[in-house]
Structure formats: structure tokens, C-alpha cells
Amino acid sequence: MKTNEERLQKIIEHLDGLRYITPETIPNIDLYMDQVTTFMDKHLSDTKRYPDDKVLTKTMINNYAKNNLLPAPSKKKYTKEHILLLIFIYYFKNLLSFNDIEQLFRPITDKHFNPADGMPLEEVYKEIFSQEEADLERIKSDILEKYQHSCKTYEEKGIEGEDLEYLRLFSWICELSFDVYVKKQVIEQLIDDLREEPSLKKKK
Numbered sequence: 001m002k003t004n005e006e007r008l009q010k011i012i013e014h015l016d017g018l019r020y021i022t023p024e025t026i027p028n029i030d031l032y033m034d035q036v037t038t039f040m041d042k043h044l045s046d047t048k049r050y051p052d053d054k055v056l057t058k059t060m061i062n063n064y065a066k067n068n069l070l071p072a073p074s075k076k077k078y079t080k081e082h083i084l085l086l087i088f089i090y091y092f093k094n095l096l097s098f099n100d101i102e103q104l105f106r107p108i109t110d111k112h113f114n115p116a117d118g119m120p121l122e123e124v125y126k127e128i129f130s131q132e133e134a135d136l137e138r139i140k141s142d143i144l145e146k147y148q149h150s151c152k153t154y155e156e157k158g159i160e161g162e163d164l165e166y167l168r169l170f171s172w173i174c175e176l177s178f179d180v181y182v183k184k185q186v187i188e189q190l191i192d193d194l195r196e197e198p199s200l201k202k203k204k
Helices: 004-016 033-043 058-066 080-092 098-112 121-129 132-150 161-195
Strands: none
Touching: 004 132, 004 161, 033 058, 033 080, 058 080, 080 098, 080 121, 098 121, 098 161, 132 161
């Protein structure tokens, strides 16, 4: 069995290799659906859990449009703004429901998706992801801190060997999971608050 130290090093190496899709990487020409899925799979392949996983499929794109997460394409072609939204969706979809994502996105698509004036979506995207490097460093520090805390668990329980290593792994995973659980509740509460804002309620 791997040691927890080896697991930690593999995680840090993975996080060090993560890179977000820069707007400059996205083609300035409109793309057909097949081209969009190919682009996303190429540039987000490092985030897949298993090699055979699909980052994006035609069915996914159709579901996003059907659930009002993504504006309809023009003549079956998707713009740079569509791809920026798809990147946001990719990060949110495993955390939030479609209903929550729609609520969160509505002001973004209304005010920043091909706006006549005001800040374009590309600038919104750049501002958010400009914090990536600093955010990742904070995340790595937090993971390391939780790992070090787990290494001190069960010290006086008389447990040794693989059983101790596994219990400490379980402790580490529980700490990480509780962190995600609490933050997910905070995000959901913030989105629920948005639903109560008169200006942000869904138009009937």
C-alpha cells in the first residue's frame, strides 16, 4: 500500500501541473459543436479522473442549452463567449445543480454575454482566473495542513503499520470532505439569497 506521504506528493505534483484555459488559447472564430468538444477535451484533459472520461459531449452541450445555462448557438456555431461559459460550467457542474448554475449565470449572460456596452465576458473570465496561482498556493497549503494534522491522529491508540496508515488516510479524507461540505452549503446559501433579489428573479 502507498504511504500517505507518497499520496501527498502525487497530489501536489498534480496541482502544480494544473493550468486554466487562457482566453488567448480560444479560437477567435466560431466553432461547430464537434470542434468545441475537441477543444475542451484537449485543454482540460489533465482534470479528468479517468482517461476514458469525456470533458464535454454533444449531449452535455444540448442539456446545458435546454436548462438555460448556455445561450443558443448562431447557425449551429459557438462563439468564444460560449466556450468561456462552458469552462465555467465544467467547474460548477459537479458541485451545483443546473438550477443553481442557471441562477448564478443569469446576470452574467444578461449583462456580459456579447454586451452592447459594459464589461465583456472575456474580461470577467480574465479577472477571475488571474487569481489562479495565488488560489492554488492557498489550496496546497490547506491540503498540507490537513495532512499534517491527520499524521497526529491515533498517536496514543496503540495502532501500527498499515492499519494506522489507513486510519490516518481516512482522517485526512474526512477533514477535506468536511471542508468541501461546509463550503458547498455556503455557496448554496449565497445562491438562494440571489433568488430572493427582486432584480434577479426568473422572468415568467
